[in-house]
Amino acid sequence: METRHHRPELWRLAQTPDRRRGWSVSGSIPKGWLNGCLENVVATISSGVSVNSEGREKAAGEIGILKTSCVTTGSFRPNEHKVVVPVEVERVSEPVARDTVIVSRMNTPDLVGASAYIGRDYADLFLPDRLWQVRPSKKATGRWLSFVIGSPAMRARLKAIASGTSNSMKNISQDGFLGLPVQVPPIDEQRRIATVLGTWDESIDKAECLIAAKQKRFSAVRINLVEALQVAARGNNSWRPIEFGQIAEELKQRNAAGHGPDRVMGVIKGEGLVPMRAHVMASDLRRYLMVPPRAIAYNPMRLNIGSIAASRYDEDVLVSPDYVVFRARKGRADPDFLRFLIGTKRWREHLIAVGSGSVRTRIYFDGLAEMVLRVPDVREQKRIGQMLAAMEEDLKATIEAASALRTQKRGLMQKLLTGEWRLDERFDAEALSPRALVVGGRS
Template sequence: MQSGIQIGRVPRPGAKEVPYLRVANVKDGYVDSTDVRSVLADDVEASRYGLRPGDVLFTEGGDFDKLGRGCVWDGSIDPCLHQNHVFAVRPDPRVLLPEFLAALAASPHGRRYFVGASKQSTNLASINSSQLKKFPVPLPPLTEQRRIAEILRAWDDAIERVRLLLSRTQKRYDAAAERLAGSANGAHARLGDVTRELTERNAGRLDRTAVRGVSNTSGISMMRGQAVSIDVSRYLVLPPRAFAYNPMRINIGSIAMSRLDAEVLVSPDYVLFACEETRLIPAYLDHVLKTRRWRHDVNAGASGSVRTRTYYAELAAIRVHLPDLERQRAIATALDAVREELTLLGRELELLRTQKRGLMQKLLSGDVRVPLDEEPSGD
C-alpha cells in the first residue's frame, strides 16, 4: 500500500509534468478521467507514486460519501500518479483479486468499518494508512472471488449504462431549456409585472405536518421534525403551483414550484410568489428557473452586483423570456416530457444501486455462496 505525491511541494530539478489522480477522479466504482491534471515530478517520484493496472484506489475522505471510496485502476493513462489524499493498494494476486477488494470496500461491511475507524468532525471524516491497513478482508477461494466480481460487474455495467443515459438526457434537457425558455430573443417582461408576492400567514389553519422545505435537488420536500418550530402560526401558506425560495440560498438553486395538490406551509424566512396566469404559466416559469440565464441574473442582479440575499423586490426586477400563452404551454409540455424521463431514469438508477447493495451484502458476507469452478491443478 502506498500514499501519493504531495501537491504544492517545491518540484525537484529535472521534474516533468505527469498526470495524476485526485480525490475528485476516484468515484464509487470507477475513475472519472474527464478532468485529469498534471503535476511536476522527477523520475524517482514518478516511479514511487506510479499506478499499475489492478491497483485499488481508496480515498482518504472528506465528505462522508468519499470516505474509503474505491475502485480498480485500469491503466488507461500511462504513466499516471496519485495524490497523497488517495491511497493505492496492490493486492497479492495469489490470494486476493482487485475487483473483489474494491467491491468489499463498497459493501455494507466496508462502509461500517471505514465509518467506525474514521476520524470525524461535522459532516467530514477521514482515514489514515494505518486504519486502511487494518481493514479486515475475508478471503474466499479465488474462484469464488472471481464469480462474485463477475456477478457484481453485471450490475455495474447496467448502472453505468443508465448513468450515461441519465447524463445525456440531462444535457438534452439543459440545452432545450436554454433554447426554449432562456432565450435572449423575443418578448421579455419583468418578473414583478407577471407575478405577485404571497405573504399570508398560517394563523392556525394547518399543523406541523404540513411544513415543507425547499431543496435545490428535490424541490418542495418534507422537513425533518426537529427543524420545524412548535408554533407554526407565523409560517407562510404556499398554494399549489406557487413558488417558494430561501433568499439566502436561491443563488445555488433553492427555488421551486409546489407540485402538491393542497396548501402547505414553509418557513417565515422564505419568499413566496405566484404567477399572474393570464400572462405567465407556472409550469413554463418552472423551466425558466433551470436555465443558465436565470442563474446568472439571480447571482448578478440588475445592477451587476453579487448579493448574499435576494428578496422579492430584487427578484421582480429580473426579465424573463415571455412568449404568448400558447407557446408557453407548448414549451412546458415538451420540457415536462424530458423531465419525466429524467425522473424515471433516476428511479431506475437508484433501484439498480439498491439491488447491487443487496447482492453485495449477501455475497460478500458469505450469506449466499456462489457455485465454485475447480481451480487448475497446476500439474
C-alpha cells in the first residue's frame, strides 16, 4: 500500500505561479474560493499490488482485482476485473472504498489519468498497483473532487505531466499529481456543484444503459431475421441458396467526373466511410473509384478484420483505386438487406476459407462472389432491411443523444468548477438539469 498525506503549507505556495512544475493558478478567483493544489484537497493516495489472476468475472466468495478499464469511461465499472487465484488472495491489500476516486496512474497516453467516483464499498474488489485510490481531505467532498479530477482541463494537465520512455505507456507521479493547481470553493458550494453535475451523470448512465439494451435487441433481431435462416434446417425455411455474385455486382467506374479531394473517403472500422486527410491521398484522383449512394466499399487487405462499409452519403464519393466497390443487383437484392448479410457467421466462415494459407490476405470481389448464402425473395429482403435499418437509426439517435449530454456536461463543468457560474443556497437544481439544458440550452 502506498500512502501520501497532504501538507497544509501548500496553500501558501499555491498563491504564486509554480514555475518548477510549469503550471500557474490565476490570481483572480471567485469570492470565497481558494487557490491551491490537489494536495490541499487530498488526504491520502493508496494503491494495491499486482497479483496472479484469471481473466473472468468472479463468482460468489471469490476475490477480484480491478483492471484499469474499470475507470476509462469516467464511470466506475465493477465488472471490469479479474479473479485473484486462491494462493494470492492474502497478498491483496487495498479494497475499493466508498467516497473515493480511483485514478489510472499508468496507462496509454490517451487513457492515463482516467478516473471514476466510488459511491459504495466493494469488500471483494481490490486495487492493483496501476490504480490509485484517492481519499478527499476535510476541505473537499469526494464527489466534487471526482469532477475536478475528471474534468477536461485536469485530464489535459494529467496527460501533460505523465512521463515514460514508451509512447504506448505513460505514468503519473504522486508529486506531479498532487502539485496540480485547483480552485477550491467552500464545502457547501462543492456539494451543490456535485448535485448538479451528478444529475447529468445519472442521465448519461441511463442513456448508456438504453444504448446497451438497444444494441442487444438489434443483435438479437438481426440474428433471428438474417443469421438463423442461413441454416437450411431452420423451421419452414424457404430461403434459397445463391452465390453472392448473383445478388451483388462489382463497380469499377473511375472518377471521370473529376470530383475533388472533398469527396475522397476511407473505411475506418467501427466508423464507416469517413473523409480522408489530404496527405494520405494521391495528387491525381482520376483513377479513384466511384462509390454511389448505398454501395459498399472495402480494402481487400483489411476485409478479414471487418473494414467494410456502405456509403450513407446522398452523392457519389471516391475511394482509393486499391479498394473494391460493389452494390446490390437491381431486382435481385435489397441494399439494406445486403449490408446486413455482412458479418454473419456464414460471411466470416467464407473469409477464413478464402484467406487460409495466406500471410497477408487480399480478398477481391471474385473471392466474395463464390460465397453461397441463403436469401429470401426481394420483397422479403426489403421488409427485413427496412426493419433493421429503422432499429439501427433509432440506436444511432440514442447514441447521438448520449454524446450531446456528455458535451453539455463538459460545458457545465467548465462553468461550475471555475466559478464562472456560482451556486448559492438559493440555486434551482432543476434549472441546470439535463431536461432544462439539453435542447438549445446553455453549455
